[in-house]
Amino acid sequence: MRHAHIEEMTQTHSAVARVPALNIGSPPRFYCDEMLGHLARFLRSAGYDTRLACDGAADRKILREAAEEGRWLLTLDRCIMEHKLSRGVAILLQQGTLDSHVEFLGNHFELDFLEQSFTRCLIDNALLVQASAAHYARVPESSQKLAQEAAKHCPECGRVYWRGSHFQRMRRRLVGWQERRSAETC
Numbered sequence: 001m002r003h004a005h006i007e008e009m010t011q012t013h014s015a016v017a018r019v020p021a022l023n024i025g026s027p028p029r030f031y032c033d034e035m036l037g038h039l040a041r042f043l044r045s046a047g048y049d050t051r052l053a054c055d056g057a058a059d060r061k062i063l064r065e066a067a068e069e070g071r072w073l074l075t076l077d078r079c080i081m082e083h084k085l086s087r088g089v090a091i092l093l094q095q096g097t098l099d100s101h102v103e104f105l106g107n108h109f110e111l112d113f114l115e116q117s118f119t120r121c122l123i124d125n126a127l128l129v130q131a132s133a134a135h136y137a138r139v140p141e142s143s144q145k146l147a148q149e150a151a152k153h154c155p156e157c158g159r160v161y162w163r164g165s166h167f168q169r170m171r172r173r174l175v176g177w178q179e180r181r182s183a184e185t186c
């Protein structure tokens with residue numbers, strides 16, 4: 001099992017080596033297939049520009065969009081890898097937990113999970129802006145103090161993000177991933 005896992009990763013690396021110079025020097029951008037919605041949310045929470053495929057979107061369409069937008073298509077679907085457009089664009093992840101996917105991507109792309117964390121909307125990927133006083137009014141009273149310290153607003157969908165319990169849970173996960181990354185690179 002372990003051997004198969006390593007072999008898969010090696011194949012992935014060889015695919016990466018053929019990639020045209022997309023976004024060199026810029027943070028990687030991602031496109032998650034529809035099975036990877038949870039991963040997409042966490043990549044967004046870490047600040048990585050991540051698009052999520054619509055349910056039922058055709059493989060060809062997704063691959064073309066990923067190539068045009070300079071995104072890595074992350075997929076669990078082996079069939080996508082057989083498509084000729086997948087070369088240098090798609091990365092096949094092993095079936096596994098969110099932690100295992102994040103660990104692989106973190107090592108492979110040398111991701112930093114904290115540097116740009118909580119700068120994007122988890123739902124639509126838009127960059128967040130500082131919330132105004134009008135937005136604070138929509139925050140529950142128990143979190144008003146926290147909100148006024150660091151609330152952000154999504155200009156696309158109107159959501160307001162503040163440092164409540166959901167934020168703390170997500171942040172703990174990002175911190176854990178970053179600590180493991182740091183331990184491995186020491």
Ligand SMILES: [Zn+2]
Binds near residue numbers: 123126155157158159
């Ligand atoms: Zn939004």
